[in-house]
Amino acid sequence: MRQCVGYIFNLIHRVYLYLLSWVAYFVSFFYNGNKVSATAQTRQIDVGSPVEGEKKKHNKIKTSKYTLLWFLPKNLSEQFRRVVNFYFLIVTIISIVIDSPVSPFTSILPLSFVVLVTAVKQGYEDWLRHKADNKVNNQIVEIVHKGVINEVRNSSIAPGTLVRVRRGKEVPADLVLLCSAGDKGKCYVTTANLDGETNLKTLRVPPPLVGFTPDILPHDMKIEVPNPVADLYTFYGRLEIPYQDSLVLTPDHLMLRGSRVKNTEWAIGCAVYTGEETKLALNSKYTGNKFSSSELAINQSLLWFIGLLIAEIVVSLVAKLWIERRNRERDLYLGPGNPIPAPFGSILQDLFSFLLLYYYIIPMSLYVTIELYKFIGSLFIAWDEDLRCEETGRPAAANTSDLNEELGQVEVLFSDKTGTLTKNLMVFKSCSIKGLMYEERDSKLYDVERFDEPVDVFQTDIKFFFKILALCHSVQVSNEDMKKLSARLSVTGNMQLMNFFKRKKIKTNNTNGSVVDNVTWNSIINENGNKIDYQASSPDEKALVEVAERFDITFLGEEGNDLVLKVGEHTEMYERLQIIEFTSERKRMSVILRDRDGKIWLYCKGAESSVFPLCTNYSCVQETDRDINIFANKGLRTLAIAYREVPEEEYEKVAEAIKRLDGKSAEALQQVTQQYRTLERNLTLLGATGVEDCLQDNVADTLASLRAAGVKTWVLTGDKVETAINVAQSCAHISENDRRMFMIGIEDSTTLQAHIGECSRIINEPSYRDLTLVVDGTSMTQVLDTAYAPAFVNIAIKCHAVLCCRLSPIQKAKIVKLIKESDVRPITAAIGDGANDISMIQEAHVGFGILGREGHQAGRSADFAITKFSMIKKILLVMGHWYNQRLATLIQYFFYKNLVLGNIMFLFQIHTVFSTQSIFDSMYLTFYNLVFTSVPVLLLSVTEQAWSSEVLY
Numbered sequence: 001m002r003q004c005v006g007y008i009f010n011l012i013h014r015v016y017l018y019l020l021s022w023v024a025y026f027v028s029f030f031y032n033g034n035k036v037s038a039t040a041q042t043r044q045i046d047v048g049s050p051v052e053g054e055k056k057k058h059n060k061i062k063t064s065k066y067t068l069l070w071f072l073p074k075n076l077s078e079q080f081r082r083v084v085n086f087y088f089l090i091v092t093i094i095s096i097v098i099d100s101p102v103s104p105f106t107s108i109l110p111l112s113f114v115v116l117v118t119a120v121k122q123g124y125e126d127w128l129r130h131k132a133d134n135k136v137n138n139q140i141v142e143i144v145h146k147g148v149i150n151e152v153r154n155s156s157i158a159p160g161t162l163v164r165v166r167r168g169k170e171v172p173a174d175l176v177l178l179c180s181a182g183d184k185g186k187c188y189v190t191t192a193n194l195d196g197e198t199n200l201k202t203l204r205v206p207p208p209l210v211g212f213t214p215d216i217l218p219h220d221m222k223i224e225v226p227n228p229v230a231d232l233y234t235f236y237g238r239l240e241i242p243y244q245d246s247l248v249l250t251p252d253h254l255m256l257r258g259s260r261v262k263n264t265e266w267a268i269g270c271a272v273y274t275g276e277e278t279k280l281a282l283n284s285k286y287t288g289n290k291f292s293s294s295e296l297a298i299n300q301s302l303l304w305f306i307g308l309l310i311a312e313i314v315v316s317l318v319a320k321l322w323i324e325r326r327n328r329e330r331d332l333y334l335g336p337g338n339p340i341p342a343p344f345g346s347i348l349q350d351l352f353s354f355l356l357l358y359y360y361i362i363p364m365s366l367y368v369t370i371e372l373y374k375f376i377g378s379l380f381i382a383w384d385e386d387l388r389c390e391e392t393g394r395p396a397a398a399n400t401s402d403l404n405e406e407l408g409q410v411e412v413l414f415s416d417k418t419g420t421l422t423k424n425l426m427v428f429k430s431c432s433i434k435g436l437m438y439e440e441r442d443s444k445l446y447d448v449e450r451f452d453e454p455v456d457v458f459q460t461d462i463k464f465f466f467k468i469l470a471l472c473h474s475v476q477v478s479n480e481d482m483k484k485l486s487a488r489l490s491v492t493g494n495m496q497l498m499n500f501f502k503r504k505k506i507k508t509n510n511t512n513g514s515v516v517d518n519v520t521w522n523s524i525i526n527e528n529g530n531k532i533d534y535q536a537s538s539p540d541e542k543a544l545v546e547v548a549e550r551f552d553i554t555f556l557g558e559e560g561n562d563l564v565l566k567v568g569e570h571t572e573m574y575e576r577l578q579i580i581e582f583t584s585e586r587k588r589m590s591v592i593l594r595d596r597d598g599k600i601w602l603y604c605k606g607a608e609s610s611v612f613p614l615c616t617n618y619s620c621v622q623e624t625d626r627d628i629n630i631f632a633n634k635g636l637r638t639l640a641i642a643y644r645e646v647p648e649e650e651y652e653k654v655a656e657a658i659k660r661l662d663g664k665s666a667e668a669l670q671q672v673t674q675q676y677r678t679l680e681r682n683l684t685l686l687g688a689t690g691v692e693d694c695l696q697d698n699v700a701d702t703l704a705s706l707r708a709a710g711v712k713t714w715v716l717t718g719d720k721v722e723t724a725i726n727v728a729q730s731c732a733h734i735s736e737n738d739r740r741m742f743m744i745g746i747e748d749s750t751t752l753q754a755h756i757g758e759c760s761r762i763i764n765e766p767s768y769r770d771l772t773l774v775v776d777g778t779s780m781t782q783v784l785d786t787a788y789a790p791a792f793v794n795i796a797i798k799c800h801a802v803l804c805c806r807l808s809p810i811q812k813a814k815i816v817k818l819i820k821e822s823d824v825r826p827i828t829a830a831i832g833d834g835a836n837d838i839s840m841i842q843e844a845h846v847g848f849g850i851l852g853r854e855g856h857q858a859g860r861s862a863d864f865a866i867t868k869f870s871m872i873k874k875i876l877l878v879m880g881h882w883y884n885q886r887l888a889t890l891i892q893y894f895f896y897k898n899l900v901l902g903n904i905m906f907l908f909q910i911h912t913v914f915s916t917q918s919i920f921d922s923m924y925l926t927f928y929n930l931v932f933t934s935v936p937v938l939l940l941s942v943t944e945q946a947w948s949s950e951v952l953y
Contacts (some may be wrong), residue, residue, distance in 0.1 A: 175269025409881030435623030
């Protein structure tokens with residue numbers, strides 16, 4: 001029997017691996033076997049004819065891992081892939097097969113307990129995922145089938161289904177917009193759940209379908225789209241309408257799942273991507289595990305203990321063989337001894353017996369106890385009232401419990417600026433009009449050289465300036481406010497305005513054509529003390545329209561191409577001929593209008609670097625440039641304002657050229673825009689605006705505390721250098737007394753080498769202190785693409801603050817990776833609030849996402865989600881310290897108590913001539929790890945506070 005033990009063990013191991021491979025195969029088949037990836041580059045969808053019988057394309061979202069039927073085999077397969085669990089499984093099998101010196105239950109019960117607890121924990125977490133999935137999948141949505149509105153479950157939507165989304169509702173799948181209740185086929189959405197931006201985005205119905213309702217949509221339409229990609233801003237397709245040329249589809253035609261319809265009664269779209277193929281699902285997919293540094297320390301310690309276990313087994317086995325060889329005579333009560341030399345089966349029996357006696361050196365319940373500790377510890381983050389948002393009541397959240405102790409070891413914090421250090425809430429502060437600087441105080445405008453009394457905003461230049469702000473934008477007025485305005489119109493209304501409201505299909509009793517008096521207008525606009533609710537695609541635009549309203553130049557809304565302003569006591573109507581959209585390349589937007597006198601005007605606003613070259617009044621350009629620099633030094637965001645009266649003949653010439661273009665292909669659309677851009681020349685600069693991005697609460701105190709604790713902060717932003725520096729000063733990231741080193745505009749390696757040499761000389765000075773490094777995106781491109789990266793890291797890591805400006809999202813992630821993988825290898829954390837920060841957040845050891853009112857993709861993609869930057873102070877300095885100290889105590893205690901038990905067994909063998917006898921009762925050995933030594937240390941690890949929060953703050 002004993003001679004066959006080795007063969008039996010090998011057979012069991014092979015059978016186990018064989019069964020494991022088959023379980024993995026079947027699980028993989030049932031979970032992934034029916035998901036066939038498309039081999040073609042594009043797919044064609046019949047509009048109004050949902051795809052049937054293709055389960056892979058339904059709109060069901062699935063984030064859970066298990067099903068009830070396959071939970072047990074799949075979970076066991078995952079658990080026993082861990083080396084430690086497999087080790088204890090082998091030990092348990094050995095204790096059953098051989099003549100064990102201890103009861104097999106000493107191995108079976110602890111292993112079963114560990115596996116059971118882990119399975120329950122993972123099952124509970126997966127049940128929560130199932131619950132969230134069912135909530136989403138069972139939501140009721142409206143679809144259009146043969147012109148009739150039906151209500152169905154969200155999960156039943158398939159490609160080709162026509163879906164109607166009402167105002168305020170979330171879009172249930174990726175839809176191509178085909179009908180809209182908005183003016184000229186427009187539909188306004190917010191994408192806060194996708195990219196963190198709460199501002200309005202404008203989508204458009206394809207031109208031939210503008211004005212259509214679902215019951216008169218052309219039949220047999222087809223949509224050709226490419227295979228799904230995760231990029232939120234990439235989409236190109238083709239719409240084929242019978243007897244018409246095909247139309248190009250762009251991101252302006254795609255309603256993304258997770259976006260929310262705003263300021264539009266309803267919109268209807270055809271589902272093109274559903275379920276796991278939507279951009280929301282593709283961006284929510286798991287990107288890989290993060291492992292804490294404590295796991296590495298545990299694994300290294302386990303290697304030493306495994307070495308000790310092997311050494312004790314070898315010593316005991318050799319000692320027993322040596323003793324039996326020297327003492328061949330045995331007492332009668334011991335029975336007949338083994339022949340000399342001992343057979344292989346006997347040696348194997350002794351080997352396994354010593355293994356069963358000493359295997360307690362390896363702490364079996366360490367991992368499950370750590371998992372329980374981390375799970376309970378992560379709940380404290382959600383329960384902490386200091387981490388709950390006062391405005392919304394939303395608590396902080398730990399999306400993973402694996403990195404709790406890493407919070408107390410962070411050495412470098414990478415932070416976004418806009419929306420993270422600042423509120424992304426823009427407030428108008430100053431402006432420059434024809435070389436004169438003004439500031440707003442208490443809703444009044446003052447000349448900065450004379451604050452004794454406010455200026456008259458209805459002076460010609462000032463009035464014209466704020467009229468441009470009220471007209472040159474893409475801001476919308478909510479339908480609710482439009483209804484309030486019309487409902488409150490008295491009999492002293494304006495016939496022109498009445499026609500405007502009629503076109504808006506808003507009921508009004510006003511039939512008089514007289515001018516509306518100012519008192520009535522104030523009662524209309526300020527009903528119940530509320531201002532008009534403007535909805536904008538940019539917070540800067542909203543701030544500028546609101547300041548114009550405060551100075552009695554109020555934008556009341558639009559209908560089609562008609563815009564209406566209230567200027568003092570009068571109303572003015574404008575016909576909007578064209579909007580030349582803002583792009584990151586142009587850095588400006590323009591609007592072309594026709595006033596009541598028939599004159600055509602082009603109003604332009606944008607970055608000074610983009611607008612100034614188009615202007616001809618050079619003296620005003622110089623004066624405005626001076627004022628813009630003053631605004632930037634105050635940390636204000638700036639925009640230049642210019643205008644031009646366009647001759648009728650010139651505009652008609654451009655309009656005629658545009659008529660000759662079909663406007664359907666992507667190239668033709670670009671040519672249309674290019675034709676309008678020819679009008680952006682010979683502008684007259686009027687002035688500039690200065691808008692403040694307000695700081696988050698307690699940002700300065702938080703950064704000061706982090707610096708005092710030894711955490712170095714890097715601010716990574718896309719803003720220009722001057723604005724970033726002044727915001728960094730205002731939030732105490734850098735001080736005016738710091739010695740600053742600049743790497744700005746470096747475009748070649750020679751210049752980079754010179755700058756790095758100079759910075760290295762500065763940091764090697766004996767008296768250097770409080771150094772700040774300021775770098776821009778151009779210079780970082782050179783650093784990341786050359787061999788000077790290690791030298792840059794050596795400089796940056798010695799600075800107490802680093803400010804990186806004009807960065808792209810990918811550069812942010814590369815900077816984090818550069819520091820994380822440097823020779824110093826500091827523990828890094830990153831915090832941001834938008835989709836452009838996700839790559840940085842996921843690259844760092846620990847990622848924090850700022851949650852907004854409507855949720856953020858950054859918050860979902862991060863390890864920890866919070867609502868304010870200041871909360872990071874308690875998380876890192878207090879809770880991080882507690883987590884780290886508690887886990888260290890837990891690990892040390894576990895290794896200590898198992899080492900004590902294992903060595904007692906070893907020492908006892910010396911006194912029993914290595915007879916493989918146990919000194920402890922089997923029941924004691926069973927409960928030693930499970931209860932006696934695990935529960936107390938677990939309770940200690942979740943409650944111990946070596947230092948109070950008041951001291952750590």
